[in-house]
Amino acid sequence: MYPTKTPAFVEVTPKNLPISRSNSSLMPLPIKPAQEVKAKLIKTAPRNKLRLIALGGQDGIGDKNMYIYEYNDDILVFDSGMGFPSAEMLGVDFTIPDITYLEEKKNMIRGIFITHGHEDHIGSMPYTWPKLGAPIYTAPLTAGFLQAKFEESGIKGAKFNIITPGDKIKLGVFNIEAIHLTHSVPDVLGFAVGTPSGLFLHLVDWKIDYTPVFGKPTDVVRIAELAGDGVRALLTDSTNALIPGYTISEQIISQTFDNIFKDTKGRIIISSFSSQITRVQQVIDAAVKNRRKLVIAGRSMERNVNIAMQLGYLRVPQGLLQDIRHINHLPNNEVAIMCTGSQGQEFSALVRMAAGEHRQIQIKKGDTIVISASPIPGNEAAIDDTVNNLYRLGASVILNKQLDVHVSGHANQEDLKTMIALAKPEYFIPIHGDYHHLVEHGKLAESMGIDPNKIIIFENGQVVEFDQKVGSVTKEKVQSGNILVDGSGVGDVGNIVLRDRQAMAKDGIFVVIITVDHRTGKIMTSPDIISRGFVYMREAEDLIYKSRQEVKHIFASAYERTPANYELIKKTIRDQMSEFLFNATQRHPMVIPVVIEI
């Protein structure tokens, strides 16, 4: 009944694996201290102070993460993520951090530590690592994801140092220890960073899950032990700083999945992020228990499941995974499909299914779709469209607001309080959130008895300095910001291009082309008018006619005032035509005058 052939995407032999345990660059340890390089200081940073700098992460959920620890000639980098473009960044694919500051101090970078495999923490590595070239320290699964990214981008020569919780690494003045955390992906690391200014705990993207789906709970004991030695500052996750109560364990989702699988007669399609490897395991478990086969749909999910299986992060019984091409040979009540598209992303598997454009999977009456994710702000409308299309095809959709099919991977207020109680830090520095979240997280710490003068709120580009006595935000600002990636261009879309896109998106363009006899200054033919996105030209003949007359008139009188000064004449045309068109339509198209001298 099932295809006997192993399905294509699991038919991977070690040689074409994106990553494997036999690859020596991935072998855990021995980790050598970074090569001692005499750093040439470009800018003189104050000596004998620990400097904390965010090149990303402090501007909201979905911001690219990148934090720097600097002391004299040594720098550590934590994470190098990509960010979601904001609504104003029209046409932009994603953002990466501006690393000018690090490029100038490249020789001082002892290591790049990656906390976990989510895109906002690893996504910009193919762009930043080739410029920085420092050794990479991270856990096995994250290394697997990263190595696949590097291979896709044709990046070679990266050195991966595989670390696991408990590993201790000395790099320059820093003594780093990896700490096990739970989140919504396996292999999440926090770091204890020993510095001459004291011990700093760097804990992003975690929650306290005492019954995780994969691996051990957050290592609360080790954190308490470190507290015994004295924690100078705790830097930690502000994502859910506004949300009261405790975060729910991922286990609740397993129960919900099991119930859904039990109660559903038709096919079940579960959509989530491709990096949510624990979620995939939960679907696998529900499928096994309820005698369904599993199909994986979506390129990034296939790749990540592949990597996770090869590295032993997924328990997959033989025969469970089926080739997508054989899906229509299976009875509906024996099919489960795991796919991408939980955010309504264009071209994702679920969105193509909802549009009736997926090659292998046609949605039909009786299908149940589970969206196992929360909407990232800004994606709500795209998700709604997808859901409505699925209903129109006869399917039902289960969303997180109806059943527990997703839980946050981030700590709510009570978990955050537990961490403060465990770490007992002298200073509290909220990270990974927007200004609002950082401040509210600070208030939470204050309510736990942290001295309000020792709660430090800093934004991207700001510098926090710690000497033996005090820590505070300095007045220094380092270069930071969003580098926009659009198509093959990295950084070539800046404010001017964006402003033009915004203006054209709002009211369109209005190009006025005037051909002038350079000897007489007379217009040779009737002005050409090219307009897009302003008014529907075929129905605006009257306006266009009047505009031509107006342009001729403006040109003639401007030429009379300043003969042959075409820059000035163009400015006059731009100003006066803008006003003319606004009076006619209450719209502000971008007016572009072009004068061609013959």
Next chain:
Amino acid sequence: MYPTKTPAFVEVTPKNLPISRSNSSLMPLPIKPAQEVKAKLIKTAPRNKLRLIALGGQDGIGDKNMYIYEYNDDILVFDSGMGFPSAEMLGVDFTIPDITYLEEKKNMIRGIFITHGHEDHIGSMPYTWPKLGAPIYTAPLTAGFLQAKFEESGIKGAKFNIITPGDKIKLGVFNIEAIHLTHSVPDVLGFAVGTPSGLFLHLVDWKIDYTPVFGKPTDVVRIAELAGDGVRALLTDSTNALIPGYTISEQIISQTFDNIFKDTKGRIIISSFSSQITRVQQVIDAAVKNRRKLVIAGRSMERNVNIAMQLGYLRVPQGLLQDIRHINHLPNNEVAIMCTGSQGQEFSALVRMAAGEHRQIQIKKGDTIVISASPIPGNEAAIDDTVNNLYRLGASVILNKQLDVHVSGHANQEDLKTMIALAKPEYFIPIHGDYHHLVEHGKLAESMGIDPNKIIIFENGQVVEFDQKVGSVTKEKVQSGNILVDGSGVGDVGNIVLRDRQAMAKDGIFVVIITVDHRTGKIMTSPDIISRGFVYMREAEDLIYKSRQEVKHIFASAYERTPANYELIKKTIRDQMSEFLFNATQRHPMVIPVVIEI
């Protein structure tokens, strides 16, 4: 200490009132049956059937509402709202319904019934009413809001028939009765519509609030009585059809406000929709109880508060309201400010305050802002920006997810079930929601024992017909859709203009201007290239240089193949330059070739 002068905005005398009880056109009753007009049928609708048509309302939260009841030569219209533009409707201010169908049957319209004063139910009246001209039936406060809108738009001659719950009106074949409902604004009406095909209950935008802030609870008794006569179909609100449990009473907000007012030492600024008159009353009550003065900020809120006061919908003690110009003379702990901007709308009072651009109100440390609203999907990012800016100025913000400072005005699942139990309809027709919500609301009705064959899901433009025996969706589609309002243009921005805006927003434009000697077909000067929103021109000199060469080359060979056929030559340039630019940048700017013959 307080200005003795009554503040400007309450200093309104009856003569400059937008509306007053003395205005005869607003006097309640006598309502005469609409003039009998022999309707000339444009399209022949089936005789002796009740036809239900949605010209808006069935496409999600924020869709423009407009429902039609038609029987032979008689038509009733329910609501005429405006809609929020979706993310793809770049530059569009708002949407209104396409009323072509009604315009063709204008003489058959016996009345336009307005259920309540929210924009998605009244907002398009200044556009639709002048074309339809039918008498308007609505409650006093809604009439007040509408009349102010008409005055602002210079619309004269509208006839308002003021109705109150219990009023019965005969118009053509229809017997209409107004039913009192609770929602988040006072004066909300449901309608029982008696037709030759039976009794239809039309209930949009309601919840069951047994302890409303203003007026009486939803008239559950009258609905139960009508059920005794037999309800053919219940048409009702699907907004919260996915949300389990009961809706909370508005009273909870009064308690939260009182607590906030008690505990806060600085100024308190509450932001909500300008039509939320009950919310204003709650702020007034909290201010009175906690000895604060109240200032109203934001033009639309001033107007609506004014109307509500004049019509007796707000209890405002003498001396409570203060002029905004005197705000800085009051001690912080005696100030409350009620303002617009809860959705982060550009130019709204709160957004201007957050940007430091409000003329009278400067945000300062210690200010507490309460956002007494839920984000409408799509507005999340704008609200986040506003909140972050307020924090940067030293203020704190209380959001609905932290405290109960807002509750939904719509019925959750248990209230919806109560309504089905009360009305005991034969047919169930979910309205006011997107397809997903309508279907799920239908399933709720099915779970209550409604025959699944008598649950009717219909979309905008579809026609439902009821004869004596059955009701069902027909295959007929009437013209419907969104008319886009942009600046002073109504409907002149259509799909082509939008598509151009979307294309330019994504990758910009690339205009190629070629001047050709019409005798020789030779290019006279180097091609001009005008580009915006594509690449930053000053840093793309190399690409522009190569593009010019490419254009010359394409032109020459195209001219050779089809001399002087400039349409074909332009098409070739467009196609080949698009490919050239995509290969260079992975972007698709809109390429516009212009050939000028001299």
